[in-house]
Amino acid sequence: MRNIRNSELSDRRSTAADAKAALLRAYRAAKEAxxxxREAKQAERLAIAEAREARRAEREQLKLDEQNRIEAETAERDAADAAAAKAETDARELADKNRIARVxxxxxxxxxxxxxxxxxRKARQG
Structure with a gap:
């Protein structure tokens, strides 16, 4: 049923203000509760973010280590190839020198x- 009570403007305004104040009190109480x-959740989020960052740093370090290992292997392989090529060149030069000496x-x-x-012949003729 309708509230047939005749309410004045000031009554309505004070009721609205009381309702707003009640809502604000309820909000503050809920926030404090x-x-x-909230602090625990924030601490948990921070711990998760730090763990994520640590895993990312570890992945980057592994990638860097792998890249350095590959570069080292490549350098060793290149050095071995260069040494083999030099040995082959030296052997070829030695073979050429030996052939020239034999000739x-x-x-x-x-x-x-x-x-x-x-x-x-001169001795026989002379």
Whole structure:
């Protein structure tokens, strides 16, 4: 049923103000009651964020370690390849020098044989 009471403007205004004040008191009471749980939740969120950051830093460190390991392996492989190439070049140069030395020795032996034959021929003629 309707409230047929005749209320004045001032009554309505004071009722509205009382209602607003009651709502504000209820809000403040609820906020104070939730303060311990809010702090606990905030601390929990902070701990989760720190753990997340620690895991991220660990992942980055693992990536960095892996990258450094790969770079070290690549450097070792390149050094081994360079050493093998140098050894091959040195061996080829040594083989070339040996071949040249044999050619010179053979040439000298041929010349010596030719000179000996020439001297024998001259000795027989003379």
């Amino acid at each position: 939730a303060e311990p749980t 010179l020795e053979d040439e000298a032996a041929r010349k010596a044989e030719r000179d000996r034959r020439y001297a024998n």
